[in-house]
Amino acid sequence: MTATTTEQETPAASAPTQLTMAGALNAALRDAMAADDRVVVYGEDVGPLGGVFRVTDGLQAQFGEDRIWDSPLAESGIIGTAIGMAMYGMRPVVEMQFDAFSYPAFEQMVSHVAKMRNRTKGRMSLPMVVRIPCAGAIGGVEHHSDSSEAYWTATPGLTVVMPSNPADAYSMLREAIDSDDPVVFMEPKSRYWSKAPISLPVTTAPMDRAVVVREGTDVTLLGYGPTVRTALEAADAASAEGLSIEVVDLRSLSPFDDETVGASVRKTSRAAVIHEAAQFGGYGAEVAARVTERNFHHLAAPVLRVTGFDIPYPSPKLEEHYLPTADRVLAALDTWEWDD
Amino acid sequence: MATLSTRQSRSFTLRRDALRAPARWRNIGRMSLNVEHHSVRTLPSEKPIRLLDNAGHAVRGAAAGGFELPELDTLVELYRRMVVARRFDVQVTALTKQGRLATYPSAYGQEACEIGAISAIDAQDWFFPTYRDSIALLTRGIDPGDILQSFRGDWHNGYDQHAHRCASQATPLATQALHAVGMAHAARLRQDPIVTMTYLGDGATSEGDAHEAFNFAAVWQTPTVFLVQNNQFAISVPLSRQTHAVTLADKAVGYGMPGFHVDGNDVAAMYAVTRAAVERARSGGGPTLIEGLTYRIESHTNSDDPTRYRSARDVEHWKRRDPIERLEKYLVSEGALTESLRAEITDAAEDVAAHTRDVMTTEAVLDPLELFDHVYARPRAALLEQRARLEAELADAASDAGREHAGAAR
Numbered sequence: 001m002t003a004t005t006t007e008q009e010t011p012a013a014s015a016p017t018q019l020t021m022a023g024a025l026n027a028a029l030r031d032a033m034a035a036d037d038r039v040v041v042y043g044e045d046v047g048p049l050g051g052v053f054r055v056t057d058g059l060q061a062q063f064g065e066d067r068i069w070d071s072p073l074a075e076s077g078i079i080g081t082a083i084g085m086a087m088y089g090m091r092p093v094v095e096m097q098f099d100a101f102s103y104p105a106f107e108q109m110v111s112h113v114a115k116m117r118n119r120t121k122g123r124m125s126l127p128m129v130v131r132i133p134c135a136g137a138i139g140g141v142e143h144h145s146d147s148s149e150a151y152w153t154a155t156p157g158l159t160v161v162m163p164s165n166p167a168d169a170y171s172m173l174r175e176a177i178d179s180d181d182p183v184v185f186m187e188p189k190s191r192y193w194s195k196a197p198i199s200l201p202v203t204t205a206p207m208d209r210a211v212v213v214r215e216g217t218d219v220t221l222l223g224y225g226p227t228v229r230t231a232l233e234a235a236d237a238a239s240a241e242g243l244s245i246e247v248v249d250l251r252s253l254s255p256f257d258d259e260t261v262g263a264s265v266r267k268t269s270r271a272a273v274i275h276e277a278a279q280f281g282g283y284g285a286e287v288a289a290r291v292t293e294r295n296f297h298h299l300a301a302p303v304l305r306v307t308g309f310d311i312p313y314p315s316p317k318l319e320e321h322y323l324p325t326a327d328r329v330l331a332a333l334d335t336w337e338w339d340d
Numbered sequence: 341m342a343t344l345s346t347r348q349s350r351s352f353t354l355r356r357d358a359l360r361a362p363a364r365w366r367n368i369g370r371m372s373l374n375v376e377h378h379s380v381r382t383l384p385s386e387k388p389i390r391l392l393d394n395a396g397h398a399v400r401g402a403a404a405g406g407f408e409l410p411e412l413d414t415l416v417e418l419y420r421r422m423v424v425a426r427r428f429d430v431q432v433t434a435l436t437k438q439g440r441l442a443t444y445p446s447a448y449g450q451e452a453c454e455i456g457a458i459s460a461i462d463a464q465d466w467f468f469p470t471y472r473d474s475i476a477l478l479t480r481g482i483d484p485g486d487i488l489q490s491f492r493g494d495w496h497n498g499y500d501q502h503a504h505r506c507a508s509q510a511t512p513l514a515t516q517a518l519h520a521v522g523m524a525h526a527a528r529l530r531q532d533p534i535v536t537m538t539y540l541g542d543g544a545t546s547e548g549d550a551h552e553a554f555n556f557a558a559v560w561q562t563p564t565v566f567l568v569q570n571n572q573f574a575i576s577v578p579l580s581r582q583t584h585a586v587t588l589a590d591k592a593v594g595y596g597m598p599g600f601h602v603d604g605n606d607v608a609a610m611y612a613v614t615r616a617a618v619e620r621a622r623s624g625g626g627p628t629l630i631e632g633l634t635y636r637i638e639s640h641t642n643s644d645d646p647t648r649y650r651s652a653r654d655v656e657h658w659k660r661r662d663p664i665e666r667l668e669k670y671l672v673s674e675g676a677l678t679e680s681l682r683a684e685i686t687d688a689a690e691d692v693a694a695h696t697r698d699v700m701t702t703e704a705v706l707d708p709l710e711l712f713d714h715v716y717a718r719p720r721a722a723l724l725e726q727r728a729r730l731e732a733e734l735a736d737a738a739s740d741a742g743r744e745h746a747g748a749a750r
């Protein structure tokens with residue numbers, strides 16, 4: 001696996017250690033808070049508990065309650081107050097606990113977070129980060145496994161990113177916190193405990209760029225967050241059958257890196273996009289449309305979407321049937337005519 | 341607008357502050373979550389606090405709620421601001437009927453709330469208004485042309501928030517109250533002794549964000565003053581369909597903060613109560629919820645038909661409780677409103693109206709390409725492509741128009 005091919009070690013970097021994505025995010029928050037006292041962290045259970053996924057573990061003990069605290073349990077309140085704090089020049093990083101729990105904040109996100117800069121002709125920017133643990137495959141009961149990315153990517157004014165590995169998690173969160181624009185930072189829950197050797201601080205590719213994580217010549221698989229691993233598994237299996245698959249980790253969902261994706265698709269002439277969210281009106285629809293519009297004459301086959309079904313996310317004992325797997329990806333590729 | 345701008349920086353003083361914060365609340369600079377909690381469990385008075393009655397007589401005793409009438413020069417200044425504000429409001433409504441504005445939510449009749457409360461905050465404080473609060477923004481020193489840019493349809497917001505410490509006028513109800521709470525909390529963490537004030541309507545108190553804002557403010561003990569202008573209608577829906585509470589100020593008790601039920605057509609009371617709340621907030625005493633009981637004399641906006649939901653008799657009833665006339669009677673009885681002063685104030689109001697007419701009858705030059713300029717801090721390739729497409733369309737349209745013009749000339 002070459003998920004960190006763009007990783008560059010800085011001279012000050014420590015020796016590589018095995019780090020989980022949750023640990024990398026924790027380190028990113030710690031380093032950002034140490035570097036800039038305008039960075040504050042709050043949300044539900046982020047204080048003494050360290051977050052339900054322990055991403056904020058130990059931060060309150062280190063920085064105190066002036067910098068990281070438990071807020072009342074109200075997501076619109078969390079986002080709404082973060083807007084006010086950002087207006088005052090702070091850099092709030094707030095946590096939504098789970099995808100589906102961010103929905104009470106939808107109005108604040110869409111009507112204010114996304115629109116403030118434009119409404120004020122750039123005079124008022126909102127340098128805030130909304131961390132959203134996202135997607136499923138963790139055996140979660142209802143409302144704990146949603147994939148909400150398309151709601152945010154459909155909203156002009158929001159920047160939406162999703163790392164797939166620990167190094168990107170660290171680098172992209174630092175970049176998101178440094179950004180003058182609001183960033184929806186989506187963290188795939190099923191990848192929180194995935195490990196990789198990292199030397200901190202690590203700087204990977206810019207947050208708004210896709211990255212080719214495995215080179216190939218026959219097919220481009222476009223994944224993000226949890227489905228990058230799915231794509232890599234499919235590529236491994238396909239190589240045994242002589243099919244060379246290139247895997248692109250989109251990383252940035254909005255903006256979309258047309259350049260990197262287009263270059264890959266023009267090389268392979270076939271593409272499929274993989275996500276956990278339902279298919280209809282999902283993010284993959286936008287990807288398929290843009291890739292087709294911009295590369296039609298290079299394509300040998302329609303761009304495929306390998307996604308969750310168009311149903312509410314299932315209960316834990318049935319989720320394995322819903323989630324796109326490497327087998328399902330390979331089966332989808334078989335639907336293309338390959339005799340051209 | 342120089343007159344209003346300089347006037348607005350003038351600070352008022354109160355003779356006595358019924359709400360002066362106890363010494364133990366003076367904890368600016370301490371983390372607000374660790375503030376000692378002194379939850380308030382006393383219900384506001386059912387009868388609105390009032391310092392001037394409708395005949396313009398000073399009110400004393402229990403009805404005054406422990407507040408004292410502001411100094412005469414303060415009242416004269418409040419009178420001036422209300423007269424200017426109403427003249428502006430009437431002018432803008434007229435311009436709207438002439439088609440110069442897409443819409444305008446009038447605050448006619450609500451001047452005591454609008455001007456009393458905004459006059460109670462200082463230059464370093466921040467104001468979070470709604471769409472109905474244009475006259476408060478005018479009083480804050482913002483140029484009419486900048487305030488009305490959004491209602492004219494030029495851009496969603498037309499004034500510099502930082503320069504005036506006024507957030508943009510919020511349309512989604514109660515959303516701005518959370519922004520006010522967040523900023524107040526940030527200011528406390530920064531140890532800046534600023535206060536944030538936000539206005540809400542009676543209908544907005546039904547919104548979840550109002551609840552969340554009141555609760556966050558109380559838990560965090562932020563220096564925030566909430567003014568609920570109860571003008572008794574949310575477009576067409578009366579207060580009885582919004583709440584079963586006896587007063588909207590009652591809600592404060594559930595959050596553990598003080599609530600005040602105030603005669604919203606008495607600018608003396610509105611100023612005194614909000615000023616006390618501002619001083620209490622600034623000294624670390626936490627948030628306050630104030631309800632001003634008033635009435636919206638005009639329709640919701642120009643597209644509304646109020647005859648469908650309220651009687652002319654009700655409107656007449658409230659017109660007889662006009663906030664400006666009430667203060668005027670008192671000032672006249674005190675000999676504080678001389679003919680020359682009255683003329684001076686009328687002139688100032690006419691100047692503002694004339695300036696408003698001037699700026700609103702001049703068409704703004706809009707650049708369609710600016711639509712792409714402020715969406716993100718860093719330009720996006722996809723937006724630049726779309727911008728180029730629009731630019732080409734505009735160039736085509738211009739050259740078509742040029743050809744037609746040349747054809748017509750032949």
